[in-house]
Amino acid sequence: MTARPANAHQARLLRLLRDGGPNSRAQLGDQIDLSRSKLAVEVDRLLETGLAVADGLAASRGGRRSHNIRLAPNLRFLGVDIGATSVDVAVTNAELEVLGHLNQPMDVREGPVVVFEQVLAMAAKLRASGLAEGFDGAGIGVPGPVRFPEGVPVAPPIMPGWDGFPVREALSQELGCPVMVDNDVNLMAMGERHAGVARSVGDFLCVKIGTGIGCGIVAGGEVHRGVTGSAGDIGHIQAVPDGRPCACGNRGCLEAHFSGAALARDALEAAQQGLSAELAARLTANGTLTGVDVAAAAAAGDAIALGLIREGGNHVGQVIAGLVSFFNPGLVVIGGGVTGLGHTLLAAIRTQVYRQSLPLATGNLPIVLGELGQNAGVIGAARLISDHLFSPA
Numbered sequence: 001m002t003a004r005p006a007n008a009h010q011a012r013l014l015r016l017l018r019d020g021g022p023n024s025r026a027q028l029g030d031q032i033d034l035s036r037s038k039l040a041v042e043v044d045r046l047l048e049t050g051l052a053v054a055d056g057l058a059a060s061r062g063g064r065r066s067h068n069i070r071l072a073p074n075l076r077f078l079g080v081d082i083g084a085t086s087v088d089v090a091v092t093n094a095e096l097e098v099l100g101h102l103n104q105p106m107d108v109r110e111g112p113v114v115v116f117e118q119v120l121a122m123a124a125k126l127r128a129s130g131l132a133e134g135f136d137g138a139g140i141g142v143p144g145p146v147r148f149p150e151g152v153p154v155a156p157p158i159m160p161g162w163d164g165f166p167v168r169e170a171l172s173q174e175l176g177c178p179v180m181v182d183n184d185v186n187l188m189a190m191g192e193r194h195a196g197v198a199r200s201v202g203d204f205l206c207v208k209i210g211t212g213i214g215c216g217i218v219a220g221g222e223v224h225r226g227v228t229g230s231a232g233d234i235g236h237i238q239a240v241p242d243g244r245p246c247a248c249g250n251r252g253c254l255e256a257h258f259s260g261a262a263l264a265r266d267a268l269e270a271a272q273q274g275l276s277a278e279l280a281a282r283l284t285a286n287g288t289l290t291g292v293d294v295a296a297a298a299a300a301g302d303a304i305a306l307g308l309i310r311e312g313g314n315h316v317g318q319v320i321a322g323l324v325s326f327f328n329p330g331l332v333v334i335g336g337g338v339t340g341l342g343h344t345l346l347a348a349i350r351t352q353v354y355r356q357s358l359p360l361a362t363g364n365l366p367i368v369l370g371e372l373g374q375n376a377g378v379i380g381a382a383r384l385i386s387d388h389l390f391s392p393a
Helices: 008-020 025-031 036-049 112-131 167-175 184-195 260-272 277-286 291-299 303-327 337-341 343-356 375-389
Strands: 052-057 067-071 077-082 086-092 098-105 137-142 179-183 204-209 213-219 332-335 367-369
Touching: 008 025, 008 036, 008 052, 008 067, 025 036, 025 067, 036 052, 036 067, 077 112, 077 184, 077 375, 086 112, 086 375, 098 112, 098 375, 112 167, 137 167, 137 184, 137 375, 167 179, 179 184, 179 375, 184 204, 184 213, 184 332, 184 375, 204 303, 213 303, 260 277, 260 291, 260 303, 260 337, 277 291, 277 303, 291 303, 291 337, 303 343, 332 343, 337 343, 343 367
Parallel strands: 077 137, 137 179, 204 332, 332 367
Antiparallel strands: 052 067, 077 086, 086 098, 204 213
């Protein structure tokens, strides 16, 4: 993709076509503040660039029928969502529909060189399957703070070896296309905003509970990253005074008391101390315990597993209650691997938020699980790069 929109009007038209699908010139005119003649000029210029194409006759609104306009069907974006223990890679079209999606286990602590070798191999596999001849752009999510303008991770607590690594520059050279990089939970929020449970909500919080914990903040339909890109790092808000040590060097952080890693640690302690026969049996069978084991034990009625989930949900809810009082969102979305714990976790979070925040903030506040699962991050990554490319050069 070499062409870029020449001005803000063309950028607006591209984003309307991305988010709403094919539209007639008349329908586009209803959504953009341009005269008919100026709109016709800008649409024709987009058609000349090849970013958009005519796509059949539109329904008649009286008078001569016009053609539908759609984004070029050959545009392809690569969405990459790197987690602490796995990586998702997907190819989308220009409307951000997922055409192919691969997931593989991966340890982010192996460092950027090893991880990106795997990412590039997965991208090559998708390309070889015939989904894309090449990529017009790529969005990358990583599980740590990112200095957004440069696309560089900064002192990520669970990503040794990644500090200062030029992710955007390195992958752009390898893939031969523009690349944008962001924190993974921001991309999850963008994915849910584009195609998930937050489609019609302009102001919401998206909390990802996985190996770590983070929060995507969407205000006025746009991700709020803060001055340096570290907004939403709620996993390192203190939840328990003088509590457990955290990987960041502090004590009592939310992430140290409830995350995928913390839940596995507490479940292991309970099994080894003989407090839960169900968890002990799973430890014997598997040699280790994960959040999936805790969820299964809770589903079987194990009191210790249920207690671990409720206690963790209480800690998360306590922190979210403070965010709700401060930000007054219209929705709170809970996503990430630990959401496999389901409604026991959600009930504990809701209880704390509704109890601690003012009625004016919570009276009409849904707290729900995300809809998109593993697709949220890759769709958000494709949205990130399309926002960049569908902006004036």
